[in-house]
Amino acid sequence: MNIQDKVVIITGGSSGIGKAAAIELAKRGANVVINGRREQALVEAANEIDPTGAHVAYVAGDISDPQIAERLIGEALSRFGRIDTLVNNAGIFIAKPFTDFTEADFKSVLSINVAGFFQVTQRAVSEMLKAGSGHIVNITASGVVEQPLKAVPSVLAALTKGGLNAATKSLAIEYADKGIRVNAVAPGITKTPMHPVETHDYLAQLHPVGRMGEAQDIVDAIVYLESAQFVTGEILHVDGGQNTGQW
Numbered sequence: 001m002n003i004q005d006k007v008v009i010i011t012g013g014s015s016g017i018g019k020a021a022a023i024e025l026a027k028r029g030a031n032v033v034i035n036g037r038r039e040q041a042l043v044e045a046a047n048e049i050d051p052t053g054a055h056v057a058y059v060a061g062d063i064s065d066p067q068i069a070e071r072l073i074g075e076a077l078s079r080f081g082r083i084d085t086l087v088n089n090a091g092i093f094i095a096k097p098f099t100d101f102t103e104a105d106f107k108s109v110l111s112i113n114v115a116g117f118f119q120v121t122q123r124a125v126s127e128m129l130k131a132g133s134g135h136i137v138n139i140t141a142s143g144v145v146e147q148p149l150k151a152v153p154s155v156l157a158a159l160t161k162g163g164l165n166a167a168t169k170s171l172a173i174e175y176a177d178k179g180i181r182v183n184a185v186a187p188g189i190t191k192t193p194m195h196p197v198e199t200h201d202y203l204a205q206l207h208p209v210g211r212m213g214e215a216q217d218i219v220d221a222i223v224y225l226e227s228a229q230f231v232t233g234e235i236l237h238v239d240g241g242q243n244t245g246q247w
């Protein structure tokens with residue numbers, strides 16, 4: 001799969017999909033740099049990813065803060081010498097009727113889902129351009145963009161994750177001839193700390209296949225995209241058929 005020795009940055013790597021991706025990529029020989037807001041959660045995740053500490057590093061802080069984005073890029077370069085892949089995974093989801101969203105909801109969703117992406121991606125692309133190669137994977141969402149679920153309304157998720165899908169294609173075409181691939185994985189509703197266990201049975205029924213996603217389903221897609229050298233500008237739906245709208 002060509003992952004051995006790669007240097008991979010994963011935002012939101014202390015929990016859920018991001019942590020599962022970091023564990024899998026490290027198992028396949030990658031050096032992983034994770035970011036998340038809480039230092040203690042990062043320390044525990046780093047220990048799970050690589051107990052020796054030789055192939056893992058972390059930077060705590062809000063990814064929408066330009067200084068944190070800068071430190072994250074700096075940490076990857078100083079510890080491992082380059083950046084092969086950036087997984088833009090940090091994100092939040094708030095579901096509620098449109099008129100119930102508060103100003104604070106608006107600011108936090110835009111700041112994490114959009115500003116976080118911008119700050120770290122711009123810096124990573126600059127490094128990838130110097131190297132002449134790189135891969136960016138944006139974790140977006142199914143069920144809120146092309147075929148929004150009536151049962152789980154979130155205009156702010158549609159706005160930000162739909163924007164990330166569009167940015168994926170836009171970046172892919174801008175840098176296709178510079179050796180940089182840009183793809184997205186659009187998960188269905190996935191079992192992570194984002195969803196309390198008591199909601200799982202209900203959420204499972206919102207997928208044609210009758211189950212929720214597992215973090216490993218999303219990780220498998222990231223691993224595939226990592227190896228798929230002719231794939232760029234792709235929005236890979238990993239959602240049990242949710243985006244078909246035919247069920």
Ligand code: NAD
Pocket residue numbers: 011012013014015016017018035036037038061062063064088089090091092093112116139140141142186187188189190191192193194195
């Ligand atoms: P999670 O809550 O388990 O993990 C989110 C991670 O993002 C955490 O590590 C958290 O520390 C980090 N994070 C949040 N805000 C941050 C910030 N400002 N700066 C740095 N890190 C920050 O959630 P998850 O389900 O693993 O979600 C991962 C990604 O998958 C998100 O982008 C989410 O929108 C997307 N997604 C999840 C689902 C789902 O059902 N779980 C569905 C579609 C898309």
